[in-house]
Amino acid sequence: MTREVDLVIRGARVVSPDQIIEASVAIAGEHIVAVGHDDTMPPAQAEMRTDGLYLLPGAIDSHVHFRDPGYPNKETWKTGSAAAAMGGVTTVFEMPNTNPPTGTVEALRIKLKAAESSYCDFGIHGLLGDESIDQLEALLDAGVTSFKAFVGNTFGNLPAPTDGALLEGFEILAPLGIRTVVHAENSSILFRRQKHLQNAGRIDSMAHLAARPAVAEIEAINRVLTLAEWTGARVHIAHHSAADSLYLLREFKSRGVDVTAETCPQYLLLNTDHMLKLGGVMRVNPPIREARHNQPLWDALMDGTLDMIATDHAPHTPEEKTRESIWECDCGFPGVETQMPLMLTEVNRGRASLMDYVRWSSVAPARAWGLYGTKGVIAPGAHADIAFVDMARAGTLSQNKLQSISKISPWNGRAVQGYPLHTLLRGRFVMRDGKLVADAAGWGRSVKGIQKMPTPKPRNMEHYSSAIIDAPEGIPANAAPLVDAL
Ligand SMILES: [Zn+2]
Known part of the structure; x- marks a missing residue:
């Protein structure tokens, strides 16, 4: 006799990157136990008919800022993860530019405590900076899944790692197989240009783009991928925004570098035309660029140069986003809740298939x-x-209507078609019939326990900092230069 399961979902269309099949799905506890013809489903406690709906693996957003600890006026784990649940997102990876920044085990513990109210599963990106290089292994042991290097400056003003520290960080992480997210912009270019613009009295929204030209992104990606190739470290390019740097992803991928890259709906669907109307609401790093970037980024998703959609969910209060000077408007806006309807709308327009979307989102x-x-x-x-x-x-x-505290969005008023209706996380609904399931707060948990990175492939280890400290045997510490011996 077949054991009774908790739930059978009948009459749905199940989406994977290769196919969409009519199937029923049986769930026991936190796991899927069967996918197949309706007749083959085991008996169940509860049944659900879902005719006409598509079942997608829950979206995984590699890039959110839940601002907690440090900025509860902008977002908390509870509100940010509620936004994720409402957006069909079942797992997020949260960024370390909180206060305190996630660069010590103590700071990580504070964050993990805050995350106990989460509606979604989560990974934590620890901070890779000059000050945290000697903490990376301890942070991994204590629960971070991955790291983030703010090579370009952004909210929180964490100092960019020096190139020396970045190389050393990669040397530590490459043999462990751990991936580092990189905010790839060249900080010194940004700072100088912003200073010139400010000295000239520019406070308009377009000055933000002028301060952060595509070359800052091209240069930083090139530098980061050079260090990644040399060390064998895995890297992930955050919020790829420029058409001009896509060639670097193609080049380094073709050379076997394990680089993944995300772009965000705002870089695909918005451009400076919108910025002229919305001003500081759209201030974000890297900036939203001219319209000529939109289609090449879309093409790069289609051909696999860009791997995935993330949101850079970066909430601030409406007051913080609407100040007179662009330099006073905080960078970023919420996105984890709107990503799925925005992208499904493009699917409905025929720009991609649902199978493509599942590849990018999950x-x-x-x-x-x-x-x-x-x-x-x-x-x-x-x-x-x-x-x-x-x-x-x-x-x-x-x-x-956003769950986020940050009720200000460049997507406000945008018509969409295609919505997540229910969100199931490990067998439990966190959103049902378009409504948050309030008592599911706290059901989310860390993915650290299930994380399994592929076998590491470190390179050039004989040149790592850790390998050059001691002189090789047989060479006296103060050996005379060879030329004198001749
Ligand atoms: Zn971000």
């Missing part, structure tokens, strides 16, 4: 962070993380 991030198999797929043995999507449902995005 499969690629699951692979990049070592979660694939347990997450990123609707198959027996995987976590029951499912976004139930209604592709016919149309509506208008409204900043006032």
Whole structure:
């Protein structure tokens, strides 16, 4: 006799990167136990008919800022993760520019405590900076899944790591197989240009773009990928914004460097035309660029140069986003809740398939962070993380309805078609019928325990800092220069 399961979902269309199949899904506890023909489903405690809906593996957002600890006026773990649940996002990776920054074990413990109220599963990016180089292994032991290097400056004003520290960080992380997210902009270019613009009295929104030209991104990506190739370290380029730097991703990928890259809906769908109307609301790093960048970024997603969609969910209060001078408007805006309807709208327009979308939103991030198999797929043995999507449902995005504290968004008033209707996280609904399941707060947990990065491939280890400290045997400490001996 077949054991009774908790839930059978009947009559859905299950989406993977390769196919969309009509199937039913059986769930026991936190896991999917069967996917197949309706007749083959085991008996269940509860049944759910989902005719007309698509089942997508829950989205995995590699890039969110939940501001907690440090800035609870902007966001908390509870509000940020509620926004994720409402957006069909079941796992997030949270950034370290909180206060305190996640560069010590003590700071990590404070963050993990705050994350106990989470509606979604999560990974924590620890901070890779000059001050935290000697903390990387301890941070990994204490629960970070990955690291973030703010090579370009942004909110929090954490100093960019020196190139020496970045190289050394990669030397430590390459043999461990751990991936580092890089905010790739050249800080010294940004600082000088911003100073010139400020001295000239520019406070308009376009001055922000003028301060951060694409060359700052090209240069930083080139430098970071050079260090990654040399050391064998895994890296992830955050919020790729420029058409001009895509060639570097193609080049270094073709050379076998394990680099993954994300872009965000704002770089695909918005440009300076919107910035002229919305001003500081759209201030974000890297900046949203001219319209000529939009289509090449989309093409790069389609051909795999860019691997995934993330959001850079970076909330601030409406007051902090609408000051007179662009330099006083905080950088970033919320996004984790609006990503799925925005991207599904593009699918409905025929710009990509649902299978493409699942590859970008779930499969690629699951692979990049070592979660694939347990997450990123609707198959027996995987976590029951499912976004139930209604592709016919149309509506208008409204900043006032966001779960985020940051009720200000460049997407406000935008017409969309395609919404997540329910979100299931490890067998439990965190959003149902478009409504947050309030008592699911705290159901989210760290993915550290299921993370399994592929075998590390360090390179040039004989040149690592750790290998050059001691003189080779047989060479006296103060050996005379060879030329004198001749
Ligand atoms: Zn960010």
